[in-house]
Amino acid sequence: GNSVTQMEGPVTLSEEAFLTINCTYTATGYPSLFWYVQYPGEGLQLLLKATKADDKGSNKGFEATYRKETTSFHLEKGSVQVSDSAVYFCALRSLTGANSKLTFGKGITLSVRP
Amino acid sequence: NAGVTQTPKFQVLKTGQSMTLQCAQDMNHEYMSWYRQDPGMGLRLIHYSVGAGITDQGEVPNGYNVSRSTTEDFPLRLLSAAPSQTSVYFCASTRSGRTDTQYFGPGTRLTVL
Numbered sequence: 001g002n003s004v005t006q007m008e009g010p011v012t013l014s015e016e017a018f019l020t021i022n023c024t025y026t027a028t029g030y031p032s033l034f035w036y037v038q039y040p041g042e043g044l045q046l047l048l049k050a051t052k053a054d055d056k057g058s059n060k061g062f063e064a065t066y067r068k069e070t071t072s073f074h075l076e077k078g079s080v081q082v083s084d085s086a087v088y089f090c091a092l093r094s095l096t097g098a099n100s101k102l103t104f105g106k107g108i109t110l111s112v113r114p
Numbered sequence: 115n116a117g118v119t120q121t122p123k124f125q126v127l128k129t130g131q132s133m134t135l136q137c138a139q140d141m142n143h144e145y146m147s148w149y150r151q152d153p154g155m156g157l158r159l160i161h162y163s164v165g166a167g168i169t170d171q172g173e174v175p176n177g178y179n180v181s182r183s184t185t186e187d188f189p190l191r192l193l194s195a196a197p198s199q200t201s202v203y204f205c206a207s208t209r210s211g212r213t214d215t216q217y218f219g220p221g222t223r224l225t226v227l
Contacts, residue, residue, distance in 0.1 A: 032213045043118075043204055043218035044157075051213040089156065093212055100145070101172070102208075102216050106156035 002027045002103040004090050009108035013080055021075040021108055023064075023090035031094040033057075033066050033073040038087040038107070047075075047088070082112045116140050120205050120219035127195040127226045135190040135222050137205030145208045146188040147172070147216070148180065150201040157204070163188055164210060195226045 007022040025031065032051045036044040048057030053068035064075045073090060090105040121136045139146065147162040159172030163182040177199060179191040188207075192199060202223050208216040 030212075034215070036218075043220045044206075045218065046215045049213070049215065093214075095212060100210055100212060101159060101162065102147070102206075104157045106154065 002031070002092060002094055002101075004092055004103055004105035006090050006105035006108050010111060011108060012111045012113065014113050015082055016079045017112075019075070019077040019080045019084075019110070021088055021090075021110070023073045023075065023105060025071050025073065025090075025092050027071075027092050027094045027103075029094045031092040033064070034091040034093070034102070035062070035064055035073070035075050036089040036091060036104075038089065040086070044089060080110075080112045082114055085110055085112045118205055118207050118217050118219035120203075120222050122222060123220065124223050125225070127192075127224065129196060129226060131195050133192050133195065135192075135203055135205075135224075137188045137190065137219060138186050139188075139205075139207040139217070140186065141207060141217065142185060143207035143209055143217075144185070145210045146182065147206045148178070148188070148190045149204045149206065150174065150199075151204060151221075152201050160190065160203075192224075197226045200224060200226045 003026045005024050034049045035047040037047045038044045048059040050057040050066035056065045062077045087107045089107045118139045144165045148160040149157040158174045161180040163169045202221050204221050205219040206216045208214045
């Protein structure tokens, strides 16, 4: 079956530090890959996505590249801000229609200090 | 455009009580899901629906019932609440395509005493 593995957290960084959050996956077929973000007290919202190998998703300074050879979709940001403090979830979706379910990693909490 | 709405935002129940968590979407999405979020466990799929009249079990369905009589609504019923069902519940909707984004509601925080 499908699975998503995220690095263990939490992660605490100082403002303007470089961020990498690792995500690897196991899936049947050709999955689409997603990063969702959950700000305190809110639901999840899409941060970025990539739908085929070598695609790069980007949004709000965050980037992630779909690497089929290493089955990875690591999230990066060059300079984090306090407002980036949130929980980040990696997810995949591999099929269309009735069998199409989103599989999530466990999430990682990021705290950014001023 | 309201997106995905959930009610209530907070609820406290006693063990054995029943209740229904409401979820509605106005995007004409075929696919709707219920998740629970617990510390250290991420999001776990409870039930999902691929269209009106069609529902199926997810990863943790025990103790929960769902129905989908319309495209817009997907209520989650707790038949006899237990403390193990204390959690934050999220409803989500999406079109059914592999590349489509899932949209989440704001969540319901449920405490069972």
